[in-house]
Amino acid sequence: MSRxxxxxxxxxxxxxxxxxxKPPPSAPEPVVAPAPPPDPLAxxxxxxxxxxxxxxxxxxxxxxNQVPVWVIPSPTLPIFTIVVTVPGGSQLDAVGKEGxxxxxxxxxxxxxxxxxGPAFAAEVERRGLTIDGAAGADGSYLMLSGPSDQLAPGLxxxxxxxLRPQLKGGEVKKxxxxxxxxxxxxxxxxxxxxxxxxxxxxxxxxxxxxxxTDGTTVGLKKAAPGDVKRWHKAAWxxxxxxxxxxxxxSATTLxxxxxxxxGAWAAGKAVLPSVPAAPAHVGEPIYLVxxxxxxxxxxxxxxxxxxxxxEAEATTHVGTVALGGTFTxxxxxxxxxxxxxxYGVRAAMESMVGGGTLVVxxxxxxxxxxxxxxxxxxxxxxIRKGITPEELxxxxxxxxxxxVASLESQGGTAGxxxxxxxxxxxxxxxxxxxxxVAAVETAAVAPAMGAxxxxxxxxxxxxxxxxxxxxxRELGFTNLTVVVxx
Amino acid sequence: MLALLLTAAWASEPKIPFERYELSNGLQxxxxxxxxxxxxxxxxxxxxxxxxxxxxxxxxAHLFEHxxxxxxxxxxxxxxxxxxxxxxxxxxxxxxxDATNYYDVGPPNLLExxxxxxxxxMQQLGExxxxxxxxxxxxxxxNERRQSNEDRPYGMVEIELTTAMFPPAHPYEHSVIGSxxxxxxxxxxxxxxxxxxxxxxxxxxxVVAGDFDPVTTRAWVEQYFGTLARRxxxxxxxxxPTTRPQKASVTITDQVDFPQLNLFWHSPAKFETGDAExxxxxxxxxxxxxxxxxxRLVDGGFAQEVDVFQYGLQxxxxxxxxxxxxxxxxxxxxxxxxxxxxxLLANAPPTPQEMERLRNQHAIGTFEELEPLQNRAxxxxxxxxxxxxxxxxxKDVARFAAAKPEALSAAVAAWLKADLASxxxxxxxxxxxxxxxx
Numbered sequence: 001m002s003r004x005x006x007x008x009x010x011x012x013x014x015x016x017x018x019x020x021x022k023p024p025p026s027a028p029e030p031v032v033a034p035a036p037p038p039d040p041l042a043x044x045x046x047x048x049x050x051x052x053x054x055x056x057x058x059x060x061x062x063x064x065n066q067v068p069v070w071v072i073p074s075p076t077l078p079i080f081t082i083v084v085t086v087p088g089g090s091q092l093d094a095v096g097k098e099g100x101x102x103x104x105x106x107x108x109x110x111x112x113x114x115x116x117g118p119a120f121a122a123e124v125e126r127r128g129l130t131i132d133g134a135a136g137a138d139g140s141y142l143m144l145s146g147p148s149d150q151l152a153p154g155l156x157x158x159x160x161x162x163l164r165p166q167l168k169g170g171e172v173k174k175x176x177x178x179x180x181x182x183x184x185x186x187x188x189x190x191x192x193x194x195x196x197x198x199x200x201x202x203x204x205x206x207x208x209x210x211x212x213t214d215g216t217t218v219g220l221k222k223a224a225p226g227d228v229k230r231w232h233k234a235a236w237x238x239x240x241x242x243x244x245x246x247x248x249x250s251a252t253t254l255x256x257x258x259x260x261x262x263g264a265w266a267a268g269k270a271v272l273p274s275v276p277a278a279p280a281h282v283g284e285p286i287y288l289v290x291x292x293x294x295x296x297x298x299x300x301x302x303x304x305x306x307x308x309x310x311e312a313e314a315t316t317h318v319g320t321v322a323l324g325g326t327f328t329x330x331x332x333x334x335x336x337x338x339x340x341x342x343y344g345v346r347a348a349m350e351s352m353v354g355g356g357t358l359v360v361x362x363x364x365x366x367x368x369x370x371x372x373x374x375x376x377x378x379x380x381x382x383i384r385k386g387i388t389p390e391e392l393x394x395x396x397x398x399x400x401x402x403x404v405a406s407l408e409s410q411g412g413t414a415g416x417x418x419x420x421x422x423x424x425x426x427x428x429x430x431x432x433x434x435x436x437v438a439a440v441e442t443a444a445v446a447p448a449m450g451a452x453x454x455x456x457x458x459x460x461x462x463x464x465x466x467x468x469x470x471x472x473r474e475l476g477f478t479n480l481t482v483v484v485x486x
Numbered sequence: 487m488l489a490l491l492l493t494a495a496w497a498s499e500p501k502i503p504f505e506r507y508e509l510s511n512g513l514q515x516x517x518x519x520x521x522x523x524x525x526x527x528x529x530x531x532x533x534x535x536x537x538x539x540x541x542x543x544x545x546x547a548h549l550f551e552h553x554x555x556x557x558x559x560x561x562x563x564x565x566x567x568x569x570x571x572x573x574x575x576x577x578x579x580x581x582x583x584d585a586t587n588y589y590d591v592g593p594p595n596l597l598e599x600x601x602x603x604x605x606x607x608m609q610q611l612g613e614x615x616x617x618x619x620x621x622x623x624x625x626x627x628x629n630e631r632r633q634s635n636e637d638r639p640y641g642m643v644e645i646e647l648t649t650a651m652f653p654p655a656h657p658y659e660h661s662v663i664g665s666x667x668x669x670x671x672x673x674x675x676x677x678x679x680x681x682x683x684x685x686x687x688x689x690x691x692x693v694v695a696g697d698f699d700p701v702t703t704r705a706w707v708e709q710y711f712g713t714l715a716r717r718x719x720x721x722x723x724x725x726x727p728t729t730r731p732q733k734a735s736v737t738i739t740d741q742v743d744f745p746q747l748n749l750f751w752h753s754p755a756k757f758e759t760g761d762a763e764x765x766x767x768x769x770x771x772x773x774x775x776x777x778x779x780x781x782r783l784v785d786g787g788f789a790q791e792v793d794v795f796q797y798g799l800q801x802x803x804x805x806x807x808x809x810x811x812x813x814x815x816x817x818x819x820x821x822x823x824x825x826x827x828x829x830l831l832a833n834a835p836p837t838p839q840e841m842e843r844l845r846n847q848h849a850i851g852t853f854e855e856l857e858p859l860q861n862r863a864x865x866x867x868x869x870x871x872x873x874x875x876x877x878x879x880x881k882d883v884a885r886f887a888a889a890k891p892e893a894l895s896a897a898v899a900a901w902l903k904a905d906l907a908s909x910x911x912x913x914x915x916x917x918x919x920x921x922x923x924x
Contacts, residue, residue, distance in 0.1 A: 327567050
């Protein structure tokens with residue numbers, strides 16, 4: 001198996017031969033060199049089968065107003081995390097006011113209940129608590145974490161944010177300025193620009209998933225305090241809301257605390273816009289965004305993907321891991337470890353409630369952008385033919401390890417299960433998904449990999465146009481269109 | 487069994503249970519059981535980092551870290567990654583000024599494999615090195631520099647910081663990532679010499695953490711690492727203490743929309759007297775929305791971002807304040823406000839409410855940081871490397887709990903004097919005029 005192992009055997013053979021050819025007994029006893037001790041590192045040890053792992057199942061309960069609650073107790077440390085989700089997110093942003101949801105989520109934390117923005121922040125931090133939150137295309141969340149002896153006061157503050165945010169004009173203005181400044185900073189990053197541009201091109205600029213969840217400068221400027229209040233009123237209703245708790249908490253103690261604070265959360269449910277299918281993409285040009293003098297080119301390629309919970313989720317997942325989900329995946333092995341073109345490359349599933357994409361993202365050295373694209377296309381051709389049994393086992397092991405890693409922290413545990421609860425899946429969903437991945441067979445993967453079809457994909461490259469465009473044309477990529485990011 | 491024994495009272499002394507022993511070749515072994523999840527971690531800490539690089543080879547310790555995954559005679563090519571990933575394991579590594587750390591994470595049935603692989607490369611990585619391997623990882627590292635520094639807004643500050651703060655030939659005078667020219671100059675002989683000098687059992691500590699049987703694990707550690715040879719380490723000379731920066735002012739141009747003000751001072755070494763106080767000063771000024779600089783600069787509408795840190799190292803530390811102003815606000819105005827806040831703190835200690843916030847935030851931050859098994863394994867190695875014992879979590883927490891408000895003011899007065907600051911300003915430039923990039 002290894003060169004030194006073979007060398008060890010060769011060294012032993014002459015020693016044995018010498019021992020067998022020793023002189024007759026009457027002759028003086030020769031000094032026989034002892035055989036060298038076996039090399040303890042000669043070969044890798046045998047790996048025994050992994051012990052079965054069954055993830056924890058949450059305790060399911062509900063508040064008096066029917067808001068579902070999952071609790072995953074883990075009293076190993078005196079800390080907890082609670083996640084509240086609602087189905088309203090940036091899909092509720094009015095056209096032309098992209099960023100309203102992001103602005104509202106930022107402004108909510110700038111004053112709630114009887115406390116002004118600074119007083120609220122001081123109260124949270126004085127108690128060792130943290131409250132984070134964000135809006136995505138399919139929903140919004142707030143996450144409270146802290147020491148377990150601060151659970152009740154933490155829930156008071158969380159309830160103020162959910163039910164009684166002040167959303168004052170001055171705080172909205174301040175939040176808007178911070179978001180616009182942050183957006184301008186992000187727009188200097190090629191990788192961010194690539195993903196933002198590709199989403200708009202893949203879904204369409206007016207599609208709920210095509211509009212940037214963090215908004216646009218124009219949209220953020222147009223979103224007035226009244227818009228922010230309207231968004232909050234529409235999005236943060238109890239209908240469709242969920243609560244997930246993990247850590248040093250139990251359902252017995254938590255449910256009464258939650259009922260006292262969220263039990264009167266008014267009924268009502270956000271009216272969500274329909275999510276149309278993505279437009280078909282056939283033979284589209286490669287889209288270029290000019291980033292003059294950039295040392296690397298940001299790649300983001302979007303292919304047709306799956307909705308959350310789709311039937312082919314498990315098979316697509318293992319194939320995607322084989323393509324670009326681990327260090328030894330096909331793309332990373334070629335573009336980083338063989339070619340040295342990049343620091344890393346990833347393929348991933350981006351699944352949402354109403355649809356999804358399969359994506360490849362990386363940053364490639366500017367001068368090898370064109371040959372890297374050739375390599376990428378070659379690997380896409382390869383993955384469509386399926387994966388090997390070894391790649392299947394690797395992907396299954398990685399999936400299991402990902403779950404274990406999430407369960408290591410209370411935040412990871414609460415976030416993992418909040419994802420299932422907020423999308424209407426049962427308490428057994430995690431175990432069922434793990435079982436489905438473990439049951440995937442090699443032959444079943446190839447059909448799902450047909451989705452990695454470059455003819456139906458949107459390619460976006462953000463880089464130094466004066467360098468990469470001639471190189472792309474020279475290698476035959478002549479269907480190029482220069483675009484401006486949204 | 488709980489891996490982290492805590493009581494509800496933050497002031498009590500937390501402890502990570504472990505057992506430590508030393509092999510005859512000097513390798514430190516630390517075993518930490520935690521059967522909460524079916525997972526093990528092998529964390530190997532080598533006490534060598536960028537401070538040990540020779541002139542003209544900046545970035546070499548980090549480049550070497552990459553080369554540790556390029557195969558041995560027994561496990562050639564990318565066998566290291568393939569073997570562990572085939573069974574659901576994964577790994578990573580990092581390099582800093584003082585140390586290089588490697589960790590393997592996976593299901594318990596991979597533990598023996600992890601130990602074998604780490605011992606294998608500790609023994610023969612150097613002799614299996616080739617120019618092809620070196621050239622490949624040289625390219626990867628240079629891509630990392632482009633991604634992490636050159637193409638990242640404000641990313642060149644950390645490169646400029648080292649020469650601004652430390653004198654020529656000081657161990658911290660160059661960046662961990664290194665220069666393109668020095669990376670290009672590295673040879674196979676450099677790799678083999680570095681390996682032979684520093685990658686020896688008596689310069690390493692090995693933490694095994696997670697769901698394992700200690701008796702079996704001890705036997706494996708002895709079997710795989712016990713025959714590795716001890717070697718004398720190169721002599722090190724600690725540099726003279728440095729209190730004054732080399733450059734009072736540096737200006738960098740970059741493709742950004744807003745300028746950035748950075749102020750840096752020398753500060754206490756890691757875990758040394760004053761280190762905890764300076765970390766609390768950093769938190770008081772910049773951690774959270776109720777921190778002083780956040781309220782004054784961000785809430786006040788003058789800045790969009792404030793970052794304050796204390797970065798302690800073996801031979802000293804660096805304290806930094808970074809601020810990105812709002813459009814139309816000058817860095818001079820921001821600098822004036824920062825200076826006022828520092829003077830205010832130097833002359834009057836934090837309030838009891840502020841101290842309560844600092845202690846609570848620090849305590850919860852410590853425990854959340856230690857939730858992942860790998861972080862706990864790494865912390866045992868870090869404590870061992872810097873303090874001489876892995877059993878330092880309790881003392882670490884206690885030094886923050888015991889810090890007096892007056893000591894924070896005294897630390898500011900002693901370390902953060904205006905004439906001891908190095909000022910690095912990033913100014914926006916049109917793309918064609920960007921400098922410093924290679």
